[in-house]
Structure formats: C-alpha cells, structure tokens
Amino acid sequence: MNAQARVERAVTPEAADLDGLAALLIDVVDGGASVGFHAPLPLRTAQDYWREVIASLDDNVALWLARAPTAPHRILGSVQMQSAGRENGRHRAEVCKLLVLHEARRSGIASQLMAALEDHARALGLTLLVLDTEAQSPAESFYRRQGWQRVGEVPAYASRGDGSLLATAFHFKALVRSGGA
Numbered sequence: 001m002n003a004q005a006r007v008e009r010a011v012t013p014e015a016a017d018l019d020g021l022a023a024l025l026i027d028v029v030d031g032g033a034s035v036g037f038h039a040p041l042p043l044r045t046a047q048d049y050w051r052e053v054i055a056s057l058d059d060n061v062a063l064w065l066a067r068a069p070t071a072p073h074r075i076l077g078s079v080q081m082q083s084a085g086r087e088n089g090r091h092r093a094e095v096c097k098l099l100v101l102h103e104a105r106r107s108g109i110a111s112q113l114m115a116a117l118e119d120h121a122r123a124l125g126l127t128l129l130v131l132d133t134e135a136q137s138p139a140e141s142f143y144r145r146q147g148w149q150r151v152g153e154v155p156a157y158a159s160r161g162d163g164s165l166l167a168t169a170f171h172f173k174a175l176v177r178s179g180g181a
Helices: 018-030 043-055 109-123 138-145
Strands: 006-010 061-067 075-083 092-100 128-134 149-159 165-174
Touching: 006 109, 018 043, 018 075, 018 092, 043 061, 061 109, 075 109, 092 109, 109 128, 128 138, 138 165
Parallel strands: 092 128
Antiparallel strands: 006 061, 061 075, 075 092, 128 165, 149 165
C-alpha cells in the first residue's frame, strides 16, 4: 500500500462519501477495533452513524479523509476533531475515531491524518488535544510515538463485541502554535 494517501478535509456532505465511510467503519469494527460499536456491524448502523457525523460538520466538528492515490474515490482512513463548545474550553478539541482500513495499516496513513488534524487545530489557535483509546493496544502505541502523553487508564470502560470489558487510556497533546510558542 502506498504511504502517501491524499488527505483532505470533508466540508460538505457530498465530499464525505457515505458509502466509503460506512465500509471503513465496518472494516475496523469487524476487525476488532473498540470504536463504539460491536461486530458484526450492520451496514445501516454504519451509514446512520456517518449521516449523523456528516450532518454535524461545521466550524466545531471537522472530518478528514485519506483517499487512495490511484483510486481517489476509495477511502482508506478518516479522523474527526470536535472542538470544545464551552467558553472555558475553547482552546482544546477532542480527536475522535482515527480509522484506517486493515489492508492500509502501517503505511503512514494514520500519521498523515493526524498531521492534517493537528495543523488545522494550530491554525484555529487550539493549544490542547485530547483523546481516548483502548489501553495497551497498537493504537495506544501509535499515539505515544506521535508525541501524545498518557494521563491515565480507566478499567472496564468499554466492551468488546463479545461483551468482555476493556480498559481505556486517556491522552493529551499540547500544541505549539505555528511560528513559535
């Protein structure tokens, strides 16, 4: 898989590609990812989730897509950012659902998506990003390599598809504004 996907911010429902996003979500959930759903994930459930996300796209909710360079209509990955809405949190945002197709993992797509998100956050003047992920997972290792700091872990926070509970780790990343501190 080519490491250089085309990463773009989806700003309209048409640009978001409901079918491609649904296929992506089904792939990662059915592959065992803990991203809020149990496997097997029905197509309608995946589409309903993405319809809700797409309808919420605005200045506070952003979505990036990674597309295959040789098949630009094929979505290889996505990530979302939701800015804090309250007055005392306008300096921060939450990273939500970094997803990459199984066949495209370990090719740099997750790093490309996170770089685009972080660049956008800096351009907005945000200074703090937060996220949660399955503790002791490959995703957690990825975030640590990307400079994220682990805050702590909550045991039995979410459930796997088989109903067993898993721990979730919380992380943050302080952003340096472009051009200095």
